[in-house]
Each structure stands twice: as structure tokens, then as C-alpha cells.
Amino acid sequence: xxxxxxxxxxxxxxxxxxxxxxxxxxxxxxxxxxxxxxxxxxxxxxxxxxxxxxxxxxxxxxxxxxxxxxxxxxxxxxxxxxxxxxxxxxxxxxxxxxxxxxxxxxxxxxxxxxxxxxxxxxxxxxxxxxxxxxxxxxxxxxxxxxxxxxxxxxxxxxxxxxxxxxxxxxxxxxxxxxxxxxxxxxxxxxxxxxxxxxxxxxxxxxxxxxxxxxxxxxxxxxxxxxxxxxxxxxxxxxxxxxxxxxxxxxxxxx
Amino acid sequence: xxxxxxxxxxxxxxxxxxxxxxxxxxxxxxxxxxxxxxxxxxxxxxxxxxxxxxxxxxxxxxxxxxxxxxxxxxxxxxxxxxxxxxxxxxxxxxxxxxxxxxxxxxxxxxxxxxxxxxxxxxxxxxxxxxxxxxxxxxxxxxxxxxxxxxxxxxxxxxxxxxxxxxxxxxxxxxxxxxxxxxxxxxxxxxxxxxxxxxxxxxxxxxxxxxxxxxxxxxxxxxxxxxxxxxxxxxxxxxxxxxxxxxxxxxxxxxxxxxxxxxxxxxxxxxxxxxxxxxxxxxxxxxxxxxxxxxxxxxxxxxxxxxxxxxxxxxxxxxxxxxxxxxxxxxxxxxxxxxxxxxxxxxxxxxxxxxxxxxxxx
Numbered sequence: 001x002x003x004x005x006x007x008x009x010x011x012x013x014x015x016x017x018x019x020x021x022x023x024x025x026x027x028x029x030x031x032x033x034x035x036x037x038x039x040x041x042x043x044x045x046x047x048x049x050x051x052x053x054x055x056x057x058x059x060x061x062x063x064x065x066x067x068x069x070x071x072x073x074x075x076x077x078x079x080x081x082x083x084x085x086x087x088x089x090x091x092x093x094x095x096x097x098x099x100x101x102x103x104x105x106x107x108x109x110x111x112x113x114x115x116x117x118x119x120x121x122x123x124x125x126x127x128x129x130x131x132x133x134x135x136x137x138x139x140x141x142x143x144x145x146x147x148x149x150x151x152x153x154x155x156x157x158x159x160x161x162x163x164x165x166x167x168x169x170x171x172x173x174x175x176x177x178x179x180x181x182x183x184x185x186x187x188x189x190x191x192x193x194x195x196x197x198x199x200x201x202x203x204x205x206x207x208x209x210x211x212x213x214x215x216x217x218x219x220x221x222x223x224x225x226x227x228x229x230x231x232x233x234x235x236x237x238x239x240x241x242x243x244x245x246x247x248x249x250x251x252x253x254x
Numbered sequence: 255x256x257x258x259x260x261x262x263x264x265x266x267x268x269x270x271x272x273x274x275x276x277x278x279x280x281x282x283x284x285x286x287x288x289x290x291x292x293x294x295x296x297x298x299x300x301x302x303x304x305x306x307x308x309x310x311x312x313x314x315x316x317x318x319x320x321x322x323x324x325x326x327x328x329x330x331x332x333x334x335x336x337x338x339x340x341x342x343x344x345x346x347x348x349x350x351x352x353x354x355x356x357x358x359x360x361x362x363x364x365x366x367x368x369x370x371x372x373x374x375x376x377x378x379x380x381x382x383x384x385x386x387x388x389x390x391x392x393x394x395x396x397x398x399x400x401x402x403x404x405x406x407x408x409x410x411x412x413x414x415x416x417x418x419x420x421x422x423x424x425x426x427x428x429x430x431x432x433x434x435x436x437x438x439x440x441x442x443x444x445x446x447x448x449x450x451x452x453x454x455x456x457x458x459x460x461x462x463x464x465x466x467x468x469x470x471x472x473x474x475x476x477x478x479x480x481x482x483x484x485x486x487x488x489x490x491x492x493x494x495x496x497x498x499x500x501x502x503x504x505x506x507x508x509x510x511x512x513x514x515x516x517x518x519x520x521x522x523x524x525x526x527x528x529x530x531x532x533x534x535x536x537x538x539x540x541x542x543x544x545x546x547x548x549x550x551x552x553x554x555x556x557x558x559x560x561x562x563x564x565x566x567x568x569x570x571x572x573x574x575x576x577x578x579x580x581x582x583x584x585x586x587x588x589x590x591x592x593x594x595x596x597x598x599x600x601x602x603x604x605x606x607x608x609x610x611x612x613x614x615x
Contacts, residue, residue, distance in 0.1 A: 035318025035419045046305065050322075050418060082367065082414040083307045083324030090367070126371060128418055130322065131306045 008167055008178075016045075016184060021225060023162070023182045023232055028142070028240045031150050038151025042143035045184055046133035051143035053151040055123040072118035074110045076102040077126040078140065084132040101137050105144060108207045112199055114154040123153060134185040135163045137195045137209060142233060149241055157200035160233040161207060164226030165193035166218045177218060179225040192218075196226035201234065203227050264497040264541070268548030272576035275498040278483040286494055292594070292601050294490045299431075299612045301439040308411075309440025309465070311612075313432040317492065320418045321428050323436035329403070329453055330363075330410040359398020363408055364391060368415045368429065379421075386536060387415070387430060390475040390506035393533040397474070400465055404450045409442060423493040424538070426504055430477035435609055437474035440465040475508040475533050476605060480591045481540070482583070487591050489601050499540040501583035505595045506534040507602045530596045530603060535588075540579070548576040 008014060018024070024045030033039040038053035056072050078098050080091045091098065105125065113123070125144050129136065138161035145159045165180045165187060183193050192214035197207035205227065214222070266274070277284040283291050295316040304310040307324040314320045366388045368380040375381075391397050401409040413436070415429050441462040443455035456462070466473055481491045481499040491499060510531035550572045551557045571577050595602045 033314070033318055033320050033419055034316075035320075035422060048304070052418065077371075079369065079371075079416075081322075081324060081369075081416055082412060083304070083310070083326045086306070088326040088328060088412045088414075128322075128416060130324070131304050133306075 020178045021181050026236050030146050030240055030244045038147040040143050040146035044135050044139045046131055047139045048131040049139045049143045050128040051147040052126050053147040056118040056121040059122050070119050071115040072121045072123050074106045074123050076106045078102055080129045084129050112156050112159055134183050134188045138162050141197050158234050159197050159199050160230040161197035162226055162229035163193050163195050164222040165191040166222055179221040181225050181229045198230040264493055268576035271498050272574055283486045292489045301435050309436045311432050311435035317422050319422050319428055321432040322416045323432045324414050325436050325440045326412045327409045329407055332408050359401055361392050363398050363401045364411050366413045370417045390477055390533045403453050406450055407453050427479045434474050434476045438466055471509055473509045475506050477504050477506040482587055487594055496541050498542050500579040502538040502540045503591055504536045504538055543578050545578045550575045
């Protein structure tokens with residue numbers, strides 16, 4: 001069912017009432033599960049993800065198999081719950097899109113974590129997707145960042161991610177097309193969008209994924225909005241992490 | 255008997271096992287975490303956590319194991335049942351007189367899947383757990399009857415059970431309690447159409463009806479894990495306690511409507527007093543059977559004893575030396591375990607009441 005995006009130009013409000021540069025409600029909790037080394041729960045709008053981190057721990061398989069003896073290997077497992085979508089659907093582990101997301105997340109963190117401190121070990125990030133409504137990769141990246149911080153794995157800086165889209169996909173109204181921040185599920189079906197993740201405050205892009213077609217001229221605007229959104233996400237995550245740190249400090253003074 | 259091999263084996267030495275066994279067998283039993291024999295581990299429970307499901311719940315045990323259950327319902331066309339039609343045709347007057355007596359559920363309307371991290375879907379543990387949980391749910395047919403819409407349509411209920419952490423202790427009670435909580439919170443849209451029309455539903459979620467209304471006594475089942483060491487009966491065993499268990503039972507209970515009269519070959523004592531009914535009992539292969547036995551000094555050459563080829567001497571039990579339990583459970587003991595779950599003011603009632611309080615908040 002195509003989404004009617006024509007109403008956007010009338011009031012400049014999106015279907016869920018947001019303006020072009022507004023994020024959905026982003027809530028995060030850190031250290032949600034006692035038995036995991038690190039864990040987090042993050043929701044961006046109606047997309048909800050639980051992340052647990054195991055490790056750094058010894059490689060279980062033969063060390064020759066992984067091929068990296070001098071640094072830790074990051075592996076990512078994503079499981080999509082059957083009840084996450086609108087209709088109940090079981091997804092197998094062999095789903096190609098899931099597999100690609102796992103690789104994207106693993107590569108991003110492999111570059112940002114100080115993996116050289118943990119030779120011959122592995123860091124496993126497992127993500128459970130409980131509810132699905134757009135910006136899935138971005139939510140997974142943010143949740144992983146929090147869980148890795150909770151696990152105490154040293155890293156260069158936060159990896160924060162958002163999605164950015166563009167209101168129109170045809171070239172006739174090029175001037176009027178607005179870039180949009182943080183698309184929800186129904187917008188993702190209709191509009192071209194990209195997922196961008198930055199590392200740190202210096203606008204250093206570490207992940208950029210785009211699977212839809214868009215005019216080259218719009219890409220820059222989308223990217224700028226996305227990177228700006230990452231900054232907002234970073235501020236929110238930072239508050240969560242600092243609140244947790246404060247609690248730990250208070251606890252240790254007793 | 256349920257498989258236990260899928261669990262991570264507890265690495266305890268024969269001496270430690272013997273110590274644990276002795277303290278659990280003493281009266282009153284001394285548990286490693288200082289609980290009384292019928293005390294449960296503290297847990298965090300919440301329901302209605304996922305807006306995209308008809309009902310959902312999350313339970314977090316003290317040892318960090320966590321489970322999430324989501325129930326999702328879809329309208330499905332019923333398969334015509336010719337055999338049943340004929341029966342109805344014969345006794346048509348009677349069926350009309352009964353009114354809603356024609357409502358009859360089928361077991362395939364409920365689909366339970368269990369996901370445990372690090373295990374494949376077809377591993378024995380998830381398959382067994384989902385079979386055990388659906389067995390309790392489908393035991394008396396009352397549950398599937400609730401999914402009946404009309405003669406042509408019914409609800410298909412998918413219950414997805416996710417264990418989010420590693421299975422540190424036997425995950426059955428955790429999964430069962432979470433499922434119980436999710437089903438208590440499950441709501442279905444209110445039906446607007448009548449009789450055998452294509453179903454039409456009220457799109458106001460506020461008007462939706464609970465699958466288990468609070469006004470009714472019928473409640474979803476719960477499965478509890480009970481273990482015994484010598485004659486001591488211990489509830490909600492932890493991983494270490496299971497490592498020395500002699501008998502482990504999974505007891506499924508639900509609150510019974512008052513008219514229900516239990517029929518059972520086994521005499522389980524004063525059941526009439528309680529408001530609970532027994533749905534299913536399964537014995538679970540205790541992990542203690544896989545532990546290594548200790549060697550008494552008398553037959554240990556390392557401590558000055560002499561090795562023996564005398565079978566009886568090798569099998570003999572000695573105080574303070576761990577031997578893994580052999581043989582089955584005494585019927586009296588099993589009856590006593592079931593009685594303790596079902597008795598009025600007993601553990602079963604306590605658990606069901608506690609979980610109901612979660613839904614009310």
C-alpha cells in the first residue's frame with residue numbers, strides 16, 4: 001500500500017506529526033540484565049531492541065579458523081522475534097538482510113573498539129529485536145554502543161546512528177524536496193533513505209548504508225541531516241551513560 | 255523424561271556435591287542461598303511491554319536469567335470438520351439448546367515456539383519445552399475454546415517465547431511464568447459481527463476483551479519445578495541445587511472452576527479443599543545423574559586403600575562420599591510433592607496470586 005506523502009507539502013508535518021528534523025522518542029536503559037557482561041535496552045519510537053554483550057572471552061573455535069590471533073573478533077547475532085512486525089512472521093537465521101546487518105555492525109565496531117587489547121578473544125553482541133518500526137540498523141547500532149560501554153570494552157567514542165530520507169523520489173519537484181530525519185516504518189517503505197552512523201563529535205562517518213535509489217543532488221542534504229541527527233542521539237546516549245556512571249560512583253562510596 | 259543434557263553442567267567436585275546434598279537433606283534443609291524450602295527467588299515481572307502484540311510480559315530472575323513472551327493473534331478460516339457436523343446434525347435440537355455449546359477448539363489454533371540463545375530451533379531442549387508448555391495449555395480444552403469466533407473463523411494464537419540470557423538454571427519455570435503473565439495480559443478485539451458472518455471487530459483497543467477476564471476464575475496454567483532430596487521437598491531449585499536433586503518434577507497447575515471434579519488414579523490427598531487443579535506432571539531427568547561419583551578412601555589406592563573388584567563394595571554408599579542418585583522416585587514422595595503444590599495456601603496459590611497482582615498494576 002503506497003503511503004500518501006503528498007500531504008507533507010501542505011503543513012510540513014509528517015504522518016506522525018513530526019517536523020522534518022525531529023527524532024522520534026528515544027529511550028535507553030543500560031545494564032538491564034544481570035547475567036550478561038553488558039546489556040542495554042533501546043527504543044527509537046516503536047522500534048525496540050535488547051542488546052547483550054558477552055566477552056571479551058576466549059575463542060571457542062580453533063584459533064586458525066577466525067584468522068586473527070592478535071586482536072579480538074567482534075561477532076554479531078541478530079534475532080528478530082516472531083511478534084515484532086505487524087503480522088506474525090518467523091524469520092530464519094539465514095535471512096540475507098539480517099546477515100548483512102550483522103556484518104555491517106561487526107565491521108563498524110571492529111574499527112572503533114580497541115580490539116588490539118584483547119588478542120585471541122571474541123566479543124559477541126547479540127541483539128533481540130522485539131518490535132519493528134523503521135530505522136532498524138540505526139537502533140541496533142545505538143543499542144550495541146550502550147551495551148559495549150556497559151561491558152566495559154574500551155572504545156574510541158560512541159557510535160551513534162540515525163536514518164535520513166528525502167520527501168520525494170521524482171525529479172520534478174527537486175527544489176521543494178525536504179530531507180527528513182529518523183524515518184518510521186511506513187516512511188521507509190515509501191521514501192528513499194540512508195542509515196548513517198558517526199563516531200564521536202567530529203562528524204566522522206563510520207557507517208553509511210543506502211539501499212534505495214535517490215537523486216545525487218539530494219544525497220548531500222540527507223547526509224547533513226543524518227549526521228546532525230547522530231549528534232542529537234549522542235547527547236541522549238551520553239546522558240544515559242553518565243547517569244549510570246553516577247549511580248555506580250554513589251554505590252562505591254558507601 | 256525431559257532431557258537435561260542441554261544444560262550447562264555445573265562444575266562441582268564430588269566433595270562439594272556431597273556437602274550440598276547433606277545440607278539439603280538435613281531438617282530443615284539448608285539451601286546455598288539461605289532460602290526456606292518453599293521460598294522462590296526474587297523476580298522482576300512486568301506485563302504489557304510491547305505495544306505491537308496482543309499481550310506480552312517480561313520476567314527477570316534474580317540470577318539474571320530473563321525471558322520475554324509475546325502473544326499475537328490472527329483471524330484464520332477454520333477447516334470444516336465433517337465428523338463434528340454429522341454429530342451436530344444428529345443432535346441438532348440438543349446443540350441449539352446448549353447455545354454456545356457448539357464452540358469447540360482445536361489444538362492447532364495455538365502455536366508455541368521457544369527460542370533459546372545458542373541452540374537451534376530443532377534442538378531437543380526448545381522442542382521439549384514448547385511441547386511441555388503447550389501440553390499444559392491445551393490440557394483441558396478450555397483454552398482453545400476461547401479462540402473460537404464462529405463456525406467459520408477462529409483466532410490463531412502465536413506465542414513466541416524468547417529466553418534472552420543463557421539458560422543458567424533449568425529455564426522451564428521462568429518460561430512458564432512469563433507465558434502465564436503474557437496470557438493474563440492478552441486482549442483480543444471485541445467482536446461486532448454476529449453468528450457466522452465474516453468477523454468484524456471493534457477497532458477501539460480500549461473496548462477489547464481479555465482472553466482471561468479478571469471476573470472469571472479460569473486462569474492460564476503455570477508450570478512449577480519441584481525437586482526432592484531424600485524426603486525434603488524444595489521449590490524453585492537453583493542450578494547448584496539441581497546438581498544434587500534426586501527427583502525433579504514439572505507440575506502444571508491452573509486455578510479450577512468450582513464445578514470441576516478432579517479425576518486421577520493417584521491419590522494425592524486433600525485436593526478438594528484447594529482451588530487449584532492439576533493439569534500435568536512430568537518427571538525431569540535430574541542433572542545429578544551425570545555427575546561423577548566420589549571414591550571412598552577404603553578403595554582409593556592413592557590414600558592407602560586397596561582397589562576392589564567387588565561390585566557391592568564399589569557401589570556401597572558411604573557417609574560424606576558423593577554417589578549420583580539411581581533409580582526412580584517413590585510414589586509417596588511424588589504424591590507429597592504434588593500435594594504441596596496444590597494444597598490450600600500452598601506454593602501454587604501463592605505463585606498464581608503473585609502473578610495476578612502484576613497484571614493489575
